[in-house]
Amino acid sequence: MYLTKEEERxxxxxxxxxxxxxxxxxxxxxxxxxxxxxxxxxxxxAASSGQEGDMYFVELLANGxxxxxxxxxxxxxxxxxxxDGIFEILKEEAEVPRRVKEGYKRIGAILSWCCIPYITExxxxxxxxxxxxxxxxxxxxxxxxxxxTNREAAQSALAAGVIGKTPEYGxxxxxxxxxxxxxxxxxxxxxxxxxxLLGEYVGKQIGYGIPVFTSIxxxxxxxxFINLCAMLNTSGAIPMFHIPGFTVEASTIEEAFRGNPPxxxxxxxxxxxKQTREGLQTTxxxxxLVQLGCPxxxxxxxxxxxxxxEGKRICxxxxxxxxxxxxxxxxxxxxxxxxxxxxxxxHVVADTCIDMICWNSFKDKVGITDSSKCAxxxxxxxAMVARLSDCVEAAIKGExx
Amino acid sequence: xxxxxxxxxxxxIVGGYGEGEALVSKEPIxxxxxDPKTGIVRERGHGLEGKNIANKVLVFPSGxxxxxxxxxxxxxxxxxxxxxxxxxxRDVETVLIVSAVIAKVPLVDRLERDPFEVIRTGDFVKVNxxxxxxxxxxxx
Numbered sequence: 012m013y014l015t016k017e018e019e020r021x022x023x024x025x026x027x028x029x030x031x032x033x034x035x036x037x038x039x040x041x042x043x044x045x046x047x048x049x050x051x052x053x054x055x056x057a058a059s060s061g062q063e064g065d066m067y068f069v070e071l072l073a074n075g076x077x078x079x080x081x082x083x084x085x086x087x088x089x090x091x092x093x094x095d096g097i098f099e100i101l102k103e104e105a106e107v108p109r110r111v112k113e114g115y116k117r118i119g120a121i122l123s124w125c126c127i128p129y130i131t132e133x134x135x136x137x138x139x140x141x142x143x144x145x146x147x148x149x150x151x152x153x154x155x156x157x158x159x160t161n162r163e164a165a166q167s168a169l170a171a172g173v174i175g176k177t178p179e180y181g182x183x184x185x186x187x188x189x190x191x192x193x194x195x196x197x198x199x200x201x202x203x204x205x206x207x208l209l210g211e212y213v214g215k216q217i218g219y220g221i222p223v224f225t226s227i228x229x230x231x232x233x234x235x236f237i238n239l240c241a242m243l244n245t246s247g248a249i250p251m252f253h254i255p256g257f258t259v260e261a262s263t264i265e266e267a268f269r270g271n272p273p274x275x276x277x278x279x280x281x282x283x284x285k286q287t288r289e290g291l292q293t294t295x296x297x298x299x300l301v302q303l304g305c306p307x308x309x310x311x312x313x314x315x316x317x318x319x320x321e322g323k324r325i326c327x328x329x330x331x332x333x334x335x336x337x338x339x340x341x342x343x344x345x346x347x348x349x350x351x352x353x354x355x356x357x358h359v360v361a362d363t364c365i366d367m368i369c370w371n372s373f374k375d376k377v378g379i380t381d382s383s384k385c386a387x388x389x390x391x392x393x394a395m396v397a398r399l400s401d402c403v404e405a406a407i408k409g410e411x412x
Numbered sequence: 413x414x415x416x417x418x419x420x421x422x423x424x425i426v427g428g429y430g431e432g433e434a435l436v437s438k439e440p441i442x443x444x445x446x447d448p449k450t451g452i453v454r455e456r457g458h459g460l461e462g463k464n465i466a467n468k469v470l471v472f473p474s475g476x477x478x479x480x481x482x483x484x485x486x487x488x489x490x491x492x493x494x495x496x497x498x499x500x501x502r503d504v505e506t507v508l509i510v511s512a513v514i515a516k517v518p519l520v521d522r523l524e525r526d527p528f529e530v531i532r533t534g535d536f537v538k539v540n541x542x543x544x545x546x547x548x549x550x551x552x
Binding site for chain 2 (some may be wrong): 164247
């Protein structure tokens, strides 16, 4: 890979050890993909996870004096103060998440602690080159917004944020953004839960590639796109897709495939979605936990929860949680959603991921969620997966299925 | 039975040398869904469920799952000395590269023959990423 004089100086450590480590990682990636040069980025999203690998790298960079050169947002860890008041979390267990949060602060990141920053805290523009890690973020940014990002790791995105550049490869080139697999959707897609199931099924079927969805008749809502993106890139490794007419880079199927025939074709009917949902259940009956907001709920979804819980009472012994961004939580409070949910016995918490040590007291418990990603990474034992209205009904009754 | 040895050129992604018994997975792998203390795959329904990836030469199509967790998964395995000795993949992807760089596990792709045809679980495999050579020893 060709490096400019300044890039060489960074790589040689002349500008400090932290930025040097960031450059080393980007050069390794560039070499792996036979990239010819580095190109500037406008912004980055580091999918911080509050875990050991994450801590190792952010401290390596921050201790070496590195600082973000372009806006770089962060993924949820957990709200240490909020959970401290509710569960017993050992101080030494909370030490890694605490140091991770401190590390990102030191490195000058936007402390969004949110996994959908692309709708509020750090929004890419059409055509921008960016480095966005996090499962839903990568396909959303590429497909729905039309900015260009590769499927980054937290650390490559952070390194890109620190350097302000990324090696040029993959989805930076137009020819690599064409569809590979045609997905005919005969299933009825009613709401964001159906998009979760669609993403789960298609991601698993394709594994790696760029699906082109046809026969979707209605413009998907932001939440539907978010869930589709999250699941395509969790059950598979799918960095981009097209829905001609509804995503930005192709208005027809031919354009999506750039005139090439699809490498493969699959059809998704109601049957596949039903089987997918059934495959996610490991139990039925009594529940201990309701976990919503994986990916983080939008303000609209927090409002949906409030409407469903208005005047109701969550069953004793059921712990009910909605994870969202600090921004949405602030507005939810202002709009009265928070009061309704808390009055019903639920929690709305910002900055928090469902896959964190703060949930460890549920490790032998039964949980219900509307997210197959949450079920996949769950910190509770047995899982039920159902649409939001069913999760709320289960919370009120104390059981489901 | 006489051992047969096959030498294949490959493309280095993360340098180093590793050797061990091959473990082949037709499915993509998420390292987070392995036991960080032992290396046993615990992803329900995965083709390798219950198998141990510790100290193996792992042959698989690509990484998968949330970028957040893949690196932490391999980093923990590596910290506990139960990471694979080397990894041979078909589809390179950034998340896996970063995981391998940070966990310091040699990683190669672009074998001159399809690794899923040449390498079987139980073969002995030497991966010299620095030299860009994979050696497969059959019949052990």
